[in-house]
Amino acid sequence: MLNYIARRVGIMLLMIILVSTMIFFLFRAMPGDPTAFVVDPSMAPEARQVLIERYGLDGSLWDQYKVFIKDLVKFDLGNSFFYGRPVMKIITDRIPATLILMLTGMIIAYGIGVFGGALMAWKRGHKLESAGITIALIFRSAPTFWVALMSIILFSVNLKWFPAQGMRTSGYTGETFKEIFMNLDFLKHLILPSVVAGLYFIATPLLIMRNSMLEVLSEDYIEMARAKGLRENRILYKHAARNALLPVVTAGALFLGSAIGGMVLLETVFSWPGLGREIVQAVTRHDYPLAQGAFIIMSSLMMIMNLVADILYAVLDPRISYR
Amino acid sequence: MNLLEVKNLDIDYVTKEGNLKVVRDVSFTLKQGESVGLVGESGCGKTTLAKTIMRLLPDNGVISGGEINYKGENIVTKNKEEIRKLRLNEIAMISQSAMNSLNPVYTVGEQIIEGIRSHTNMSKKEAIKRAEEVFAIIGLEKKRLKSYPHQMSGGMKQRAIIAMALSLNPSLIIADEPTTALDVVVQDKILSQITEIQKQTKSSMIFITHDISIISELCETIIVMYGGKIMEKSSSKVFFKAPYHPYSLGLQNAFPSILDIDKGDLISIPGAPPNLMGELKGCRFKERCPFRTDKCMEELPELKEIGEDHQIACHYPERVDEFREESKKKETWQMVSDRIINESKGDA
Numbered sequence: 001m002l003n004y005i006a007r008r009v010g011i012m013l014l015m016i017i018l019v020s021t022m023i024f025f026l027f028r029a030m031p032g033d034p035t036a037f038v039v040d041p042s043m044a045p046e047a048r049q050v051l052i053e054r055y056g057l058d059g060s061l062w063d064q065y066k067v068f069i070k071d072l073v074k075f076d077l078g079n080s081f082f083y084g085r086p087v088m089k090i091i092t093d094r095i096p097a098t099l100i101l102m103l104t105g106m107i108i109a110y111g112i113g114v115f116g117g118a119l120m121a122w123k124r125g126h127k128l129e130s131a132g133i134t135i136a137l138i139f140r141s142a143p144t145f146w147v148a149l150m151s152i153i154l155f156s157v158n159l160k161w162f163p164a165q166g167m168r169t170s171g172y173t174g175e176t177f178k179e180i181f182m183n184l185d186f187l188k189h190l191i192l193p194s195v196v197a198g199l200y201f202i203a204t205p206l207l208i209m210r211n212s213m214l215e216v217l218s219e220d221y222i223e224m225a226r227a228k229g230l231r232e233n234r235i236l237y238k239h240a241a242r243n244a245l246l247p248v249v250t251a252g253a254l255f256l257g258s259a260i261g262g263m264v265l266l267e268t269v270f271s272w273p274g275l276g277r278e279i280v281q282a283v284t285r286h287d288y289p290l291a292q293g294a295f296i297i298m299s300s301l302m303m304i305m306n307l308v309a310d311i312l313y314a315v316l317d318p319r320i321s322y323r
Numbered sequence: 324m325n326l327l328e329v330k331n332l333d334i335d336y337v338t339k340e341g342n343l344k345v346v347r348d349v350s351f352t353l354k355q356g357e358s359v360g361l362v363g364e365s366g367c368g369k370t371t372l373a374k375t376i377m378r379l380l381p382d383n384g385v386i387s388g389g390e391i392n393y394k395g396e397n398i399v400t401k402n403k404e405e406i407r408k409l410r411l412n413e414i415a416m417i418s419q420s421a422m423n424s425l426n427p428v429y430t431v432g433e434q435i436i437e438g439i440r441s442h443t444n445m446s447k448k449e450a451i452k453r454a455e456e457v458f459a460i461i462g463l464e465k466k467r468l469k470s471y472p473h474q475m476s477g478g479m480k481q482r483a484i485i486a487m488a489l490s491l492n493p494s495l496i497i498a499d500e501p502t503t504a505l506d507v508v509v510q511d512k513i514l515s516q517i518t519e520i521q522k523q524t525k526s527s528m529i530f531i532t533h534d535i536s537i538i539s540e541l542c543e544t545i546i547v548m549y550g551g552k553i554m555e556k557s558s559s560k561v562f563f564k565a566p567y568h569p570y571s572l573g574l575q576n577a578f579p580s581i582l583d584i585d586k587g588d589l590i591s592i593p594g595a596p597p598n599l600m601g602e603l604k605g606c607r608f609k610e611r612c613p614f615r616t617d618k619c620m621e622e623l624p625e626l627k628e629i630g631e632d633h634q635i636a637c638h639y640p641e642r643v644d645e646f647r648e649e650s651k652k653k654e655t656w657q658m659v660s661d662r663i664i665n666e667s668k669g670d671a
Contacts, residue, residue, distance in 0.1 A: 230438070316428070
């Protein structure tokens with residue numbers, strides 16, 4: 001098992017280099033001259049030249065790439081053109097907000113989805129089943145930003161239950177992680193966007209769980225569990241749901257990719273100061289280092305989550321062992 | 324008192340196209356320590372009958388008539404919780420597909436202990452001890468309790484299932500084709516173990532199989548089913564010497580004796596089991612019976628006593644000598660085959 005993880009981490013590092021290379025050239029292929037955005041064209045040519053050199057935009061593409069990779073190995077993603085601060089610092093500042101929002105959404109979606117899906121299969125043909133599927137599909141097909149806007153109108157503007165935007169009430173300043181994230185004010189700001197995120201995510205676990213439950217329920221070991229005289233709840237959760245969970249875990253890991261994508265829209269609508277919003281801005285500003293860095297970090301996160309899912313899978317299913 | 328008493332049992336499967344009359348008017352009794360064998364083709368209702376005794380019918384299965392009295396109490400009218408307490412503790416099942424009857428994500432031990440603990444107040448330790456005991460009885464090492472199903476061979480899994488069924492000393496064991504998935508050598512070993520255990524524990528057994536030779540070794544009584552009805556019921560000693568019903572005679576043909584292996588091809592019963600949907604008229608076996616008459620087409624034969632502990636459902640028990648003679652001939656069954664082809668042409 002440890003051997004396996006070590007090998008996977010090795011492959012991951014290689015993949016990150018590969019992905020970084022692709023990202024690097026992708027941005028260079030984008031139309032528009034970064035120097036025009038970054039460096040004010042009205043400046044004196046000498047001053048411009050100094051700035052361009054400082055940003056490393058004067059060398060050939062190949063030279064720029066070499067510098068980029070050399071820094072990357074040292075976990076240095078360079079300085080943001082726009083902020084003039086290290087990209088690493090900007091990303092690590094932003095990432096907790098995104099992760100907290102995303103994970104809360106995922107927990108809501110998976111918590112309700114897994115149990116709901118199991119229940120729907122157990123009570124096949126019940127009204128609850130068709131209602132559940134319909135609701136889940138509505139929230140999956142409706143544009144996220146629209147659902148977000150509607151929820152703001154209803155819960156923030158009309159009912160005034162939750163704040164409409166941001167991560168904290170303006171004027172509040174926190175320095176440490178604890179001060180920023182572990183308080184009631186933050187929680188109030190979190191509820192609306194995370195519920196909207198959860199509603200968007202919920203279709204996947206709910207429907208996969210239901211389908212896989214239906215399959216499991218016709219297995220012989222379920223009949224055997226009944227023949228053993230176990231209580232219904234125990235059969236449902238310990239025998240059926242436990243086995244039905246396996247495909248949900250895989251789907252969950254793959255789903256993380258699109259989940260991060262979905263965050264961009266939500267963060268924009270709710271003015272949530274997360275990584276997603278930062279990426280959009282960085283791309284429009286031609287802030288190469290920041291955009292590159294954010295994409296690299298996001299793809300690394302994806303890979304880590306996939307590894308976690310694989311490990312989790314081995315824990316859940318004794319038939320799978322990694323060597 | 325009888326341990327089990329099945330009285331005029333009717334079972335239906337409710338489908339969109341109508342009711343499927345899977346079991347009709349089945350009665351038999353079983354004393355403590357006795358075993359009965361149920362034989363018949365696939366779809367004749369034997370597994371349905373067995374599952375009904377444990378009330379394990381699928382949602383569309385309905386007991387539409389009759390009683391199942393277990394130790395004097397009617398199982399049909401019991402509620403879910405009462406049934407739950409009966410399962411494994413009183414009536415245990417050795418299922419048809421041992422290969423898939425164990426949950427792949429738990430160890431075999433966990434699954435046995437779970438069953439024990441859901442019916443008793445045993446501590447985990449005591450339950451483990453009990454599991455080790457039954458494993459010893461069935462000839463599995465106790466370290467196997469820690470194995471996952473995928474780490475065991477088919478024979479071991481089947482043994483584990485048997486061990487599970489024995490774990491609470493049930494009075495009645497229902498064995499639904501427990502050895503069909505196994506090779507002949509393992510099958511024989513397991514069967515002899517089952518008989519051994521049954522003698523020791525004095526539990527009764529209902530043994531379901533399509534292999535009538537197994538019944539001769541295991542059971543005092545044999546019940547031959549066809550199309551949801553009992554065709555012949557007899558002590559197995561009598562049955563194997565002299566079966567009565569034309570269907571039983573046909574079945575006997577289909578099983579080769581090792582002594583006359585060079586006699587040539589086996590004679591099988593042509594045709595397929597009847598469709599149990601809609602209105603059923605006459606004898607269930609009429610389509611495939613070489614000796615049918617107009618009476619058979621119209622009138623359902625009742626189960627009649629024809630000897631000590633021997634009943635058959637046929638209008639013509641007195642013609643048995645003629646039937647036995649004729650049924651040994653290939654031409655007799657060839658005639659049935661031709662008749663079926665002709666009839667199906669007539670339909671079209």
